[in-house]
Amino acid sequence: MKLPAKIEYAVRAVLELALRSESGKPVPLDLLVKTQQIPAQFLVQLLSRLKHAGLVETVRGVAGGYALAKHPSKITLADVFRTIDSHILELPKPSSRKVDSEAARLFSGIWTDISCTLSKQLEVTLEELTARLRDGQLTYQI
Amino acid sequence: MKLPAKIEYAVRAVLELALRSESGKPVPLDLLVKTQQIPAQFLVQLLSRLKHAGLVETVRGVAGGYALAKHPSKITLADVFRTIDSHILELPKPSSRKVDSEAARLFSGIWTDISCTLSKQLEVTLEELTARLRDGQLTYQI
DNA sequence: TTAATACTTGACTAAATGAATCAAGTCAGT
DNA sequence: ACTGACTTGATTCATTTAGTCAAGTATTAA
Numbered sequence: 001m002k003l004p005a006k007i008e009y010a011v012r013a014v015l016e017l018a019l020r021s022e023s024g025k026p027v028p029l030d031l032l033v034k035t036q037q038i039p040a041q042f043l044v045q046l047l048s049r050l051k052h053a054g055l056v057e058t059v060r061g062v063a064g065g066y067a068l069a070k071h072p073s074k075i076t077l078a079d080v081f082r083t084i085d086s087h088i089l090e091l092p093k094p095s096s097r098k099v100d101s102e103a104a105r106l107f108s109g110i111w112t113d114i115s116c117t118l119s120k121q122l123e124v125t126l127e128e129l130t131a132r133l134r135d136g137q138l139t140y141q142i
Numbered sequence: 143m144k145l146p147a148k149i150e151y152a153v154r155a156v157l158e159l160a161l162r163s164e165s166g167k168p169v170p171l172d173l174l175v176k177t178q179q180i181p182a183q184f185l186v187q188l189l190s191r192l193k194h195a196g197l198v199e200t201v202r203g204v205a206g207g208y209a210l211a212k213h214p215s216k217i218t219l220a221d222v223f224r225t226i227d228s229h230i231l232e233l234p235k236p237s238s239r240k241v242d243s244e245a246a247r248l249f250s251g252i253w254t255d256i257s258c259t260l261s262k263q264l265e266v267t268l269e270e271l272t273a274r275l276r277d278g279q280l281t282y283q284i
Numbered sequence: 285t286t287a288a289t290a291c292t293t294g295a296c297t298a299a300a301t302g303a304a305t306c307a308a309g310t311c312a313g314t
Numbered sequence: 315a316c317t318g319a320c321t322t323g324a325t326t327c328a329t330t331t332a333g334t335c336a337a338g339t340a341t342t343a344a
Contacts, residue, residue, distance in 0.1 A: 001257050002229055005303065008249060015245035028319070037241045042304055048321070061312035064319050077252065087144055099179045103157035106271050107150060110219065114263050115143050121256050129248050137251070147332065170290070184333055190292070203341030204289050 009038045010046045010084045011077060017056065018072040018126040019133075026058070026065030046084060053083040072126035081122055089122070091115050151180045152188045152226045153219060159198065160214040160268040161275075168200070168207030188226060195225040214268035223264055231261055 013032050020027050029047075033040045047066055050056040057069040068075065081088050092111045155174050162169050171189075175182045189208055192198040199211040210217060223230050234253050 001231065001234075001260055003234070003253060004301090008253075012241075012243070012245045012249050015248050016243065019244055030319090035241075035243050036245060039304060041306080044320080044322095045304090058320060059312090060310085060318095060320050062314075062318050064312075066320090089143065092143075092145070099154075099177075101154070101158065101177050102161055102275055103154045103178060106157050106274060107154050109274065110263075110266065110271065111145060111150075114260065117259060117263060118143055118256065121252075121259060124252065129252065132248060132251065133244055146330090172290090181333065183335080186291075187333090193291095200291060201341090202289090202291050202339085204343065206290050206341075208291090 004085060006042070006046060007081060007084050007088070009036070009043060010050065010080050012036045013038065013043060013047065013066075014050065014055070014068070014075070014080055014126065015129065017066060017068050018075075018130050021068050021072060026063070026067045028065035032066065049083055050080070053079070055079055055083060068126075072130060073128075075126045076123050077126075077129075078119060078122035089115075089119050146227065148184070148188060149223060149226050149230070151178070151185060152192065152222050154178045155180065155185060155189065155208075156192065156197070156210070156217070156222055156268060157271065159208060159210050160217075160272050163210050163214060168205070168209045170207040174208065191225055192222070195221070197221055197225060210268070214272060215270075217268045218265050219268075219271075220261060220264035231257075231264070233257055 013036060016032055016035055017027055029040060029044065032038065033043060036043075047056055047058075051058055051066075051069075054069055055075055056066055058064065058066055078089060092108055092115060155178060158174055158177055159169055171182060171186065174180065174189075175185060178185075189198055189200075193200055193208075193211075196211055197217055198208055200206065200208055220231060234250055234257060
């Protein structure tokens, strides 16, 4: 399924921050841009939203940069998704409920099921994700 | 999650055809438009693609209309999704694979998981869906 | 045979979204 | 004061979405 680039960028940036969170030092934008190949000014927009949502914090000045505002075990992918695109995890609108047909109700039911499954899958913390690297759970990747 | 209107329309139309498939008679466009409240010319485009994909067949002339080209047990939601939007069920592009970072690999892994789950959920036949109406499995709908 | 019903095809468009880019700041440490 | 680093708001460009328009072709009941 196609995922908006902004969400992929935000998730990768946050994962990068999680992987570097043990040093305690903030990660400069420049480093995120280079390791993740994300357009700098675009990433700034995303980090800004993550900051306002309380997921990321910033340090200004020469040795400044970005860091997670909470422990990786307290941040989920769903948090990031909701912050960057508030609509993506919404349940189906009642748009098709105006149409009172059996077909419309069937559709609404199955799509609600699918949305719920997606939401549950995104309730995974950054800590759980980074742990996969240690456990070698990425065997299906080329 | 937001789903393109064209996919919702196509699924609802096909479900309507499934529900009316026992009569053996083709369903006129007009009836689909009225029961499903879909813009006529827009629906025509979608039905045309479903026809070319072999999911729907048409009968021209006065008593003409649309009907499923196969038994409802031989058509899945995934078929309809793929026909209307060929990209929606694709696995994640290797776009993020060019970036060789741990964060990018983690992201790619989780998103592949999610895409696979979605694909599996869409492997449900129209027959299974319409059967839900009889079994009263729509209790979670308002 | 012809009028009415129904599908076919291709081009076209307005609005929204996605993906950036630009410019002019503000802030903190040396 | 200078410099590296984050902040903010506006703007741009291309693509996609969700339709609409127009000019057909096919079928059949009367």
